[in-house]
Amino acid sequence: MAIKEKIDELRAELHRHNYNYYVLNAPEISDKEFDDMLNELQELESTYPEYEDENSPTMRVGSDINKNFVQVAHKYPMLSLANTYSEAEVSDFYDRVRKALNEDFEVCCEMKYDGTSISLTYENGRLVRAVTRGDGEKGDDVTDNVKTIRSIPLVLHGDTYPPSFEIRGEILMPWSVFEELNREKEAREEPLFANPRNAASGTLKLQNSTIVASRKLDAYLYYLLGDNLPCDGHYENLQEAAGWGFKISDLTRKCKTLDEIFEFINYWDVERKNLPVATDGIVLKVNSLKQQKNLGFTAKSPRWAIAYKFQAERALTRLNKVTYQVGRTGAITPVANLEPVQLSGTVVKRASLHNADIISGLDLHIGDMVYLEKGGEIIPKITGVDKDARSFMLGEKVEFISICPECGSKLVRFEGEAAHYCPNETACPPQIKGKIEHFISRKAMNIDGLGPETVDTFYRLELIHNPADLYDLTIDDIKDLERMGDKSAENIIVGIEKSKEVPFERVIFALGIRFVGETVAKKIARSFVDVDELEQADLEKLIGIDEIGEKIAQSILAYFGNATNRELITRLKTAGLQLYRTEEDLSGYTDKLAGKSIVISGVFTHHSRDEYKELIERNGGKNVGSISAKTSFILAGDNMGPAKLEKANKLGITIMSEDDFLKLI
Structure with missing residues (x-):
């Protein structure tokens, strides 16, 4: 047999046996026979390097060559899911979907595996890229590490898969592997992993893929994306993907009623404890993918999916003291310092008490025995006090502070808000550092090389007092600092210089104006030519912008009413930041719908609701949620709600079809 044919045959056989063992759990040969076959292939590949294949089964063993990770943009954003914690919230989700679609629908119920999210791209049946979730817009390319996970196919079975597609899932560390790994770390007197999720995430980011291979990670795939998928049904696509060699959970169930959904939830709330993974x-x-498209997305999550979180475990421990943290907005967060206790796989020593009302409602005293839970099994919180355990040794009642623990300013509490704030936003150290950390963050100015520790060092050494000071730094200013050096200093200065290319909307977000998040910053950037025009805007002008109410508008006015903030803006303009709209920012925008208020209703064919909202804004129109006499017209798809139709007819408002709207713009 020719060498090339022998190599191809060994690869095909090893791929097949790997699938049988790790996905089907039905091996046909012994481990020794598999290893002998793999060794034979390794020897042939070493002798005949001209037949190298990056998806060969030999890639499963990893490489001890360290590699830095490259950031890759996601073709489709990896959004997080909205969380629910009660049957009532699940019912609300179901009712919202039913009302929005106005037609029959099915719900696919899946286990929420507690690992680290991954996006896999296949072209012509071969794995070409594996990317972590990252910030949802882009993540790290960890392809070499993922190739060591034996339940992820490198080459697909059959020939019915699309030529190019993406599949997403969760990379997991099984309980048995996690426990063995911690036993080994304990024997070496090394810090233990907190839980399987952290262990899987940390392993995936190791730069030595040989170590990754030794950690025996697993994976379940749960969502298929692409232009030529075999079915409209999400569940049906997963069944097809299982036939191509992917490990798809066989616990998934398709439900037609709310009762069936609750039956699934209640069963697995108990039985999940018997599963091999968290x-x-x-x-x-x-x-239905078509129905998913029509339901669309919010800024952070899809409207067609939610995560129901199981009730958290509870522990009892002692409250030793309460300390207070100051955030970048000046919000004061009380923190309970606790006797260490094990909870949901981690040791908990601290928990947020959120605000003065929570403390008052709990009637906390130092020394109390308190009940502790993890919200969504992630964030520790105190949910109650064991008052029967109180004794004469009980300490003083916990009273919320009135003075900022960092700068001594008298705290304020705004009407309608639960939090207390330090008003000294221009001279309170945690607020100053917090604003700079926000300014340099990835979704804002994205300055490489800078992080909280570096900001703290620069601030402590009085090199910076606000974001504008960053643009006055030189390599000579920072190269001799501890753990810095010429190269690190150069990277920071280059990153600061490159941030001058960041577009107007992200600079607005970076300013850290209270209540102005990413979405509102985009609205502002599309509504004003530059920051000078924004500074001159009055309350009426601001409230007229979509999604800006009086609270946000007042915050913007207060920001520009502060002389220190105006001076900061002047310095940032002088430094060369894009505090103005560019030609590129305005490309694709028209005024075809200027002055028009438009309501969207029904189910659409060509675009999702969110895409139509974007088109309306890009053409100068305003999206409104309810019909009134001021409504210009209704963009109507199929199954428009009868109540809206009746109101539109009563008010004589034009109802425009999807096709007519697209012609209009």
């Missing part, structure tokens, strides 16, 4: 809830997805 789970923390159930994911509910509308099954």
Whole structure:
């Protein structure tokens, strides 16, 4: 047999045996026979390097060559799911979907595996890229590490898969592997992993893929994306993907009623404890991809899916003291310092008490025995006090502070808000550092090389007092600092210089104006030519912008009413930041819908609701949620709600079809 044919045959056989063992759990040969076959292939590949294949089964063993990770943009954003914690919230989700679609639908119920999210891209049946979730817009390319996970196919079975597609899932560390790994770390007197999720995430980011291979990670795949998928049904696509060699959970169930959904949730709330991997809830997805598209997305999550989180475990421990933290907005967060206790796989020593009302409602005293839970099994919180355990040794009642623990300013509490704030936003150290950390963050100015520790060092050494000071730094200013050096200093200065290319909307977000998040910053950037025009805007002008109410508008006015903030803006303009709209920012925008208020209703064919909202804004129109005499017209798809139709007819408002709207713009 020719060498090339022999190599191809060995690869095909090893791929097949790997699938049988790690996905089907039905091996046909012994471990020794598999290893002998793999060794034979390794020897042939070493002798005949001209037949190298990056998806060969030999890639499973990893490499001890360290590699830095490259950031890759996601073709489709990896959004997080909205969380629910009660049957009532699940019912609300179901009712919202039913009302929005106005037609029958099915819900796919899946286990929510507690690992680290991954996006896999396949072209012509071969794995070409594996990317972590990252910030949802882009993540790290960890392809070499993922190739060591034996339940992820490198080459697909059959020939029915699309030529190019993406599949997403969760990379997990099984309980048995996690426990063995911690036993080994304990024997070496090394810090233990907190839980399987952290262990899987940390392993995936190791730069030595040989170590990754030794950690025996697993994976379940749960969502298929692409232009030529075999079915409209999400569940049906997963069944097809299982036939191509992917490890798809066989616990997934398709439900047609709310009762069936609750039956699934209640069963797995108990039985999940018997699974070989960690789970923390159930994911509910509308099954039809067309219906998913029509439901669309919010800024952070899809409207067609939610995560139901199982009730958290509870522990009892002692409250030793309460300390207070100051955030970048000046919000004061009380923190309970506790006797260490084990909870949901981690040792908990601290828990947020959130605000003065929570403290008052709990009637906390130092020395109290308190009940502790993890919200969504992630964030520790105190949920109650064992008052029967109180004794004469009980300490003083916990009273919320009135003075900032960092700068001594008298705290304020705004009407309608639960939090207390330090008003000294221009001279309170944690607020100053917090604003700079926000300014340099990835979604804002994205300055490489800078992080909280570096900001703290620069601030402590009085090199910076506000974001504008960053643009006055030189390599000579920072190269001799501890753990810095010429190269690190150069990277920071280059990153600061490159941030001058960041577009207007992200600079607005970076300013850290209270209540102005990413979405509002985009609205502002599209509504004003430059920051000078924004500074001159009055309350009426600001409130007229979509999604800006009086609270946000007043915050913007207060920001520009502060002389220190105006001076900061002047310095940032002088430094060359894009505090103005560019030609590129305005490309694709028209005024075809200027002055028009438009309501969207129904189910659409060509675009999702969110895409139509974007088109309306890009053409100068305003999206409104309810019909009134001021409504210009209704963009109507199929199954428009009868109440809206009746109101539109009563007010004589034009109802425009999807096709007519697209012609209009």
